Amino acid sequence: MERKKWRTTISWHFDGEAYVRGYKLKDLIGNLSFTEAIYLVLKGELPSEKEKKMLDAVFVATVEHSIAPPSVIAGRAVASGGNSLHVGVGAGVLAFGEAHGGALEGAMRFIQENVEKDPSEVVKRYLDEGKRIPGYGHRYYKDYDPRSKRIMEIAKEIGFFGRYCQFALEVEKEIERVKGKKLVMNVDGAIAAVVSEMGFDWRLGKGFFIIGRIPGIVAHVYEELTTEKPFSKRLDEEKEVEYLGEKPRELPESYKRN
Ligand SMILES: CC(C)(COP(=O)(O)OP(=O)(O)OC[C@H]1O[C@@H](n2cnc3c(N)ncnc32)[C@H](O)[C@@H]1OP(=O)(O)O)[C@@H](O)C(=O)NCCC(=O)NCCS
Known part of the structure; x- marks a missing residue:
């Protein structure tokens, strides 16, 4: 049989029922803790x-x-x-x-x-x-x-x-x-x-x-x-930022196009 483009071993639907690693999802709900469900999804077996x-x-x-x-x-x-x-x-x-x-x-x-x-x-x-x-x-x-x-x-x-x-x-x-x-x-x-x-x-x-x-x-x-107010996570430039760049300078005449 021709292999399909997408393949997975993690979960599937059979007869309208969702299965995770072969177990019915509805059986996992209420029976497994979140950590147990994570282990099952990652490892493929129950812990x-x-x-x-x-x-x-x-x-x-x-x-x-x-x-x-x-x-x-x-x-x-x-x-x-x-x-x-x-x-x-x-x-x-x-x-x-x-x-x-x-x-x-x-x-x-x-x-x-x-x-x-x-x-x-x-x-x-x-x-x-x-x-x-x-x-x-x-x-x-x-x-x-x-x-x-x-x-x-x-x-x-x-x-x-x-x-x-x-x-x-x-x-x-x-x-x-x-x-x-x-x-x-x-x-x-x-x-x-x-x-x-x-x-x-x-x-x-x-x-x-x-x-x-x-x-x-x-x-x-x-x-x-x-x-918090929107935009509150900005730096206080005076207190928190050290400027290491060029001092103010004139744009060369050849670049002044307007
Ligand atoms: C986490 C980390 C960034 C903390 O750094 P720090 O305590 O500020 O240490 P520094 O970056 O100032 O390094 C201090 C010295 O220890 C060395 N060092 C720090 N972590 C090192 C490591 N994992 N292996 C080897 N040497 C290490 C540095 O090279 C430096 O050596 P020197 O004093 O001879 O120059 C650093 O330890 C690290 O990169 N660890 C590896 C990555 C990691 O495990 N991250 C998870 C953090 S929860």
Whole structure:
């Protein structure tokens, strides 16, 4: 039979009924928690109790982390320009990158591709090449990231602390040994380790952060739209901006065409 242009394994309709990963959608409603439904959609199977608990912890750890990150600034700034909620939220998601949220993909890839290797050699290679190791370092947390600590505790409690978590912690120690200062395993690093334990592929990495953080961005954009004046998210040029350009100058005569 000729293969059709679009193909999917995720959901389908049979006899007028919607099915997700083979289960009737109506049976999932009221029976599955949101996290269980997310696991089903991403993994294709229903989670065990401990998989659900681990993924729940991942999403709660990600849900919000102040007004300061680029995604919230972008979301609120775009909303303050007179746009509706989805436009602000979309702008916030587009701010995710290698230094914020997007590091989860890099951290998962780093852990999955190097877990069999000697952590000290891996760290040395990265640092010698002047590369940043995704999942380590934080602007505020210099001793430990409380979110990572809690995720690791839960992983230990429910039996998800395996070779990926072990490797991630050894890398943290090794960076400190080589650099002579601590770069904490941040929330991306900790999540990368536990979702690797759960068998998720690194190419899904950014998805965990997007799913977890969107509620926080929605709340911020909603707050912006309902409590702040439009156009309030502009810079105070006198206080906040340093001008480094040319001093005022005359347009050359040859360009004065009127
Ligand atoms: C998150 C991050 C931007 C915070 O940066 P910061 O605390 O302001 O640190 P700086 O950018 O000022 O860097 C300070 C020093 O640590 C180094 N450093 C910071 N993070 C590093 C990392 N992940 N790997 C290797 N070196 C790192 C810098 O190269 C710099 O070294 P130097 O003092 O020898 O020049 C940074 O640690 C980073 O890029 N981490 C990797 C990406 C990541 O995991 N992001 C998710 C954040 S939740």
